[in-house]
Amino acid sequence: MNQPEAWLQIGLFVAVLAAAIKPLGLYLGRVLDPHGRTLLSPILRPLEELSFRLLGVQRDDETTASRFTCSVLLFSAITALFTYGVLRYQHLLPLNPEHLGPVNPALAFNTAVSFCTNTDWQSYAGESTLSYFSQLVGLTLHQFTSAGVGICVAAALVRGLARSESRTLGCFWVDLVRVTHHLLLPVSLLLAVFLVSQGTLQNFQPYLEVPASESTLLPAQRIAQGPMASQVAIKMLGTNGGGFMNANAAHPYENATPLSNFVQTLAIFLIGGALVYHLGHATGNPRHGWTVWVTMMLLFLAALVACGWAESRGIASHQALGITPSDGNLEGKEMRFGILSSSLFAVTTTAASCGAVNAMHDSFTALGGLVLLFNMQLGEIVVGGVGSGLYGMVVFIIVAVFIAGLMVGRTPEYLGKKIEAFEIKMAMLVLLASSVCILGFTTWACLAEAGRAGPNDQGPHGFTEMLYAFTSATANNGSAFAGLNANTGWYNTTLGLAMLAGRFLGIIPVLALAGSLALKRPIAASSGSFPVSGTLFAVLLAGTILLVGALSFLPPLALGPILEHFQASHGVQY
16 A cells, blocks of 8 residues: 555546546436436437336326335335246246256345345356346346335435425336436446446357367366346446356456456446435535535545555465565455455445455455455445445434534434434434344354354354355345355345345335425524534544444454454464
């Protein structure tokens, strides 16, 4: 992290994001307006109208918070069942040149739930398990819909903050159609074309058979093919993370060049950042939106510096084998990316609920892995997933303004809305559901024989592998410490349950919160109102986030990566 090019790359990354989120946020505002016009409206208007007729909705339809919630749950259940059926019967479906058999029930359940909840946890190697039909229709299609659901929920919450004495939050079906047609599809198409230009694969050819070579002593190989660029584009933009290949973004067929790596990393934060700008613009307080975004970036940069520093220092046991400290920790990393790009990608993908990887997180140093783990345990609100990052951050904002209200002895306010008992209860339900789920499932894994059989490592690192798995599942991230054998009936089932809890025990209280806020009459700001923009608010918000995370997860982190770090410093290895 002490090389000039490291800081140049980080500076370029933040600068491009800062320049992109305003125009994309304004565009998103037009998309979320049922009558908003975009450059694509002349082309997409007939497709929109056809979609509305098929769904039986009108452009001006409005629904209450409860109906909006029911629509989200119904749509998610139907799409999950559809994906489950595709996986179970893929041997009977087309586009299966390798004649792959059906996915077993536990793995099909885990995968269907995983892609339904925008987690994209993968307990399998895609190239040896799934047909092209399953990859495209079962998974890639779901990556569009699950990302769309997250954006729709965030849009409903923003409307709840922006509206006054309203019983409605918009229409989920109208939002979903417009977000998919005007945002996710066209931007994914542009990114996919760019990735193909960089060498990312996109075809439907059978796998290549390469014969053994006597001159190079290479054995016969079977090289996977397939429609990868189309899946990679939405897996990044939609913060899905599920890759076509088992090696994910470390595979040259998915991530061919340093430029494609940089653009994919940017894509993870683009829509999430635009939604933060949309929050400020839609509520008439752009400074608040920028303050929230800057707070996210400060937390992100702190995590990046910590992770990059830990990886640059290397591992004591490696140095005992003759590797110099200046080489850092290159285990599990692609040499074409190196330590900085691997750390940048890893911190970005765990700060957002993406889960794509271009390096093996299990091979990071104890402190580097701690940063990735803690990113997810904060709730993945440092930009976070598309939609989920914004509504997760609003939950923390409500807690922060409640604390500020207690300090000044006034009823807390947020953007002109009084924060009362119901709003605090809903916010705490979101925070408690996440921590209870992570800690509860990890405890169960430690006690159950089937859970203890999963880790390939002993001691604190083995514990961290289990903690990371249930943190990733609950946070709907999907990345993993690959030392855990999660493709078992027990882990496929429990991780699936953790994904469902993490997704919907967050969405339901958030939509209830949105409905409550929409009903409130705004109150005028006064000299006693706590400002929700500027340095003071940013410090309070960041402090609240870090304090809640530390209080919830410091004990398990002390038993896992922190203990592993101190043991490694004294030469104890497992």
